[in-house]
Amino acid sequence: MTTTAPLPGSGPTAPGPTPPGPGAGCGLRPVRNALAAAGQRLGLRERKKLKTRAAIREAADRLIAEQGYEATTVERIAEAAEVSPSTVFRYFPSKEDIVLTDEYDRLTEAALRARPPAEDPLDALLHAVRESLVALAGEEESARVRRSTLVAEVPAVRARLTETMTDGSRRLARVLAERTGRGPADPEVRVLTAAVTGAARETVVCWAEDGHRDDLLTLFDRTAAVLRGGLRF
Amino acid sequence: MTTTAPLPGSGPTAPGPTPPGPGAGCGLRPVRNALAAAGQRLGLRERKKLKTRAAIREAADRLIAEQGYEATTVERIAEAAEVSPSTVFRYFPSKEDIVLTDEYDRLTEAALRARPPAEDPLDALLHAVRESLVALAGEEESARVRRSTLVAEVPAVRARLTETMTDGSRRLARVLAERTGRGPADPEVRVLTAAVTGAARETVVCWAEDGHRDDLLTLFDRTAAVLRGGLRF
Amino acid sequence: MTTTAPLPGSGPTAPGPTPPGPGAGCGLRPVRNALAAAGQRLGLRERKKLKTRAAIREAADRLIAEQGYEATTVERIAEAAEVSPSTVFRYFPSKEDIVLTDEYDRLTEAALRARPPAEDPLDALLHAVRESLVALAGEEESARVRRSTLVAEVPAVRARLTETMTDGSRRLARVLAERTGRGPADPEVRVLTAAVTGAARETVVCWAEDGHRDDLLTLFDRTAAVLRGGLRF
Amino acid sequence: MTTTAPLPGSGPTAPGPTPPGPGAGCGLRPVRNALAAAGQRLGLRERKKLKTRAAIREAADRLIAEQGYEATTVERIAEAAEVSPSTVFRYFPSKEDIVLTDEYDRLTEAALRARPPAEDPLDALLHAVRESLVALAGEEESARVRRSTLVAEVPAVRARLTETMTDGSRRLARVLAERTGRGPADPEVRVLTAAVTGAARETVVCWAEDGHRDDLLTLFDRTAAVLRGGLRF
DNA sequence: ACTAGCGGGACTGCCCGTTGGT
DNA sequence: ACCAACGGGCAGTCCCGCTAGT
Numbered sequence A, B, C, D: 001m002t003t004t005a006p007l008p009g010s011g012p013t014a015p016g017p018t019p020p021g022p023g024a025g026c027g028l029r030p031v032r033n034a035l036a037a038a039g040q041r042l043g044l045r046e047r048k049k050l051k052t053r054a055a056i057r058e059a060a061d062r063l064i065a066e067q068g069y070e071a072t073t074v075e076r077i078a079e080a081a082e083v084s085p086s087t088v089f090r091y092f093p094s095k096e097d098i099v100l101t102d103e104y105d106r107l108t109e110a111a112l113r114a115r116p117p118a119e120d121p122l123d124a125l126l127h128a129v130r131e132s133l134v135a136l137a138g139e140e141e142s143a144r145v146r147r148s149t150l151v152a153e154v155p156a157v158r159a160r161l162t163e164t165m166t167d168g169s170r171r172l173a174r175v176l177a178e179r180t181g182r183g184p185a186d187p188e189v190r191v192l193t194a195a196v197t198g199a200a201r202e203t204v205v206c207w208a209e210d211g212h213r214d215d216l217l218t219l220f221d222r223t224a225a226v227l228r229g230g231l232r233f
Numbered sequence E: 001a002c003t004a005g006c007g008g009g010a011c012t013g014c015c016c017g018t019t020g021g022t
Numbered sequence F: 001a002c003c004a005a006c007g008g009g010c011a012g013t014c015c016c017g018c019t020a021g022t
Helices: A034-041 A044-067 A074-081 A085-091 A095-099 A104-113 A121-137 A141-153 A155-180 A187-209 A216-228 B034-041 B044-067 B074-081 B085-091 B095-099 B104-114 B121-137 B141-153 B155-180 B187-209 B216-228 C034-041 C044-067 C074-081 C085-091 C095-099 C104-114 C121-137 C141-153 C155-180 C187-209 C216-228 D034-041 D044-067 D074-081 D085-091 D095-099 D104-114 D121-137 D141-153 D155-180 D187-209 D216-228
Strands: none
Touching: A044 A074, A044 A085, A044 A095, A044 A141, A074 A085, A095 A141, A095 A155, A104 A121, A104 A155, A121 A155, A121 A187, A121 A216, A141 A155, A141 A187, A155 A187, A155 B155, A187 A216, A187 B187, A187 B216, A216 B187, B044 B074, B044 B085, B044 B095, B044 B141, B074 B085, B095 B141, B095 B155, B104 B121, B104 B155, B121 B155, B121 B187, B121 B216, B141 B155, B141 B187, B155 B187, B187 B216, C044 C074, C044 C085, C044 C095, C044 C141, C074 C085, C095 C141, C095 C155, C104 C121, C104 C155, C121 C155, C121 C187, C121 C216, C141 C155, C141 C187, C155 C187, C155 D155, C187 C216, C187 D187, C187 D216, C216 D187, D044 D074, D044 D085, D044 D095, D044 D141, D074 D085, D095 D141, D095 D155, D104 D121, D104 D155, D121 D155, D121 D187, D121 D216, D141 D155, D141 D187, D155 D187, D187 D216
16 A cells, blocks of 8 residues: 555656765765755756655644644644645655655665675674664654654554554665575574564663653664674673 | 454454463464454354454455455455455454554564564564464465465555564564663664564565575575574675 | 445335335325335434435435536535445435435346246336336426436436446346246346337437426336337338 | 546547548458557557557556456556556546447447438448457457456446446537437437437347356347337247 | 444546647 | 646545444
């Protein structure tokens, strides 16, 4: 039902991490706001899509902050964003996806691919997750906080996140399988990534339930320590 | 939405693990049909409930086997079980729960409590999960196979299972926290259990996707080895 | 999609034509308003259903008369009838069915069953159709006119009517097959009833397109003459 | 909704019956592939249109054969045919029309016009329908079978076919009215043609429901006998 | 007390008008 | 000048919570 079909604009929109990229070596330009950068060379059509997408997100964020998640119907979000309800579903496969970032997993995957091939699988995985967490930290603070609060509080959102992360986990498993020369369905690789993603998810939930008092990265480092320590303490 | 309110009759209905039980050691009494056994000492009211519950389950299993999960509406299940749709929801909090066993997590929790207090947390967890898997194996083969197939194939069911397991994980974490003298919200304990449950879930999914060719317990032993080996291989 | 599942209340609501009925001989009481008669001994629940059904119909009729069929959304009909849109669909399987009477075909079937067994199939059929047309004439004039206008003008309504009549035709064919000792799928019987229902439908459409100037029964008698005359003139 | 606007290219695309055509009498040239033949003298533009049209049809046929009619969305058909969804609707007014032949009724009309003016109306009609059925038989067997199966099984397709045939019937009625010197809206003529088209439709449905075991033409001959025999047997 | 039924919201699929891009 | 594609809009289905009859 909630197929994770490529979202409209997610192709051109997210040209992917493209880590080195042509001419990337020419400087140390920090990661810019992808939206603005992309807008430059995109047709009017694409720019409009980006705007619509952003408008829906913002409307949703605002309304949910005001009235709560369940009390906010998609219809009202659409209204606030000045689009039709069907358009909302054309941009986001489900209501939950409106508040969930959909770039996280691809970020992680790209980060994993970029790890040195000789690195230990667990370490590679942990580094990759950490890096994407860092990238996420670039977002606006409030958005992150609100999002993780929803994850902690609304079962449907949490479920959807897990679903997304499971898909991501599977992709990560495939990448890892390639690195280690195992089959793409190798149970051990899959179990490893599942354990790591499960732990990562719980870390975020802990962070949110705690009221975001700790720093997420610090918390994740403790998680990494537990995993690296062989789950013994 | 999917409130995890105590299921009707889940108190008396699921007499729970009752681990050794009085006189359990006295012989080799095969695992009886729990329903029949329970029926003995329950009032007529309770027995009727049990019957209704079973009728709904069977109707659902049959219809889903015939037409698939999504094509089977709750309304038709209700019809086949000769109850009203609302009755279905009084017995099961959501459609997914009809096909998902709701005793698994309590089983695991009880098994964990029964582990020797000196045992290493990870080992205790793995043993507990394994034991509940063994208990599950007592079920009819076909039911288990169908259930895990649904878990592997239907996103909604998978999501619901994960949700259930997350709750379970949280309970396990609390038990573990007591054992180790940590706070009930201690992130490390939670992360550990999350990693283990995540791995366990993936094991079941692997098993199902593979067409149940391997033995589930054998597969789980490999999972346990990975986790015990410190996630390195 | 548009399954012709028994409409809510269509069981008790339309206890069928039951022409003679037990105790029918005790008097010559004309056919009363079925609704009122039924209301007497029905529970509050059933009476409410009847009322809801009527309210939806009336709202639809009124709105469609004011703004036309396509311009009238189901949502507005629901609003005017003070029910929720889903309730509308619980009462009527499709928007078209709101304006189409759903008792016509059962009426015809019953009338056919009541014909003397020795009667010629074609004659029996024509009499049965005519009788149900007479029964229909008992309705309010304006309702009939509006309905047939919609049939003539709105393709979707016309299509739905044909669908309904086709089902009815099939049932008639079965009755006829019994009478003549043929199989229920006998092509000749089916073709005969299809020809007659097709002709009947066209008669109604002619009547509507002509602005209801002629009398429907008179028109149908011409149709009957054509069919009886062997389709030659 | 289902506007019966002239299909794109249905003018030049479907050169239509072109009854005798230049040199038609000169021999026994088998019915060639109309597409190829037409391609010869059509501009590149037109040829492309034909190709697109055929591509959509094939994609639809294939997908529907694989997954069923309702499960096949227009979007997927468009994808498979490598066009945009809107293009699909530019070529076919509705989803149903993709699988329905849209040449049948014009074929029949032309055949009717070609009948000798002195012929009895009923006979002329039956011959015309029979001839178009023969022409249809020239199609690939599998396509015809699949199409009629859909007509028998999918209500929406059946409804659409009826709609189409009703339009056709009306046109036939006009032709017949001319021949007999009656007005174009003469009820008797319309009733006659409606009866015949209704019977023809039912014949096709019978054929399909029976699993296409009988020969369609043989079946139609029985239908013709019933109609000619004055609907008595 | 038990349960039938209604409210209502998420979501999908068909179809169409308009507009940007080529 | 064509044409894809985007957005709008509506019918319809399903799940599930709550209310109110029996």
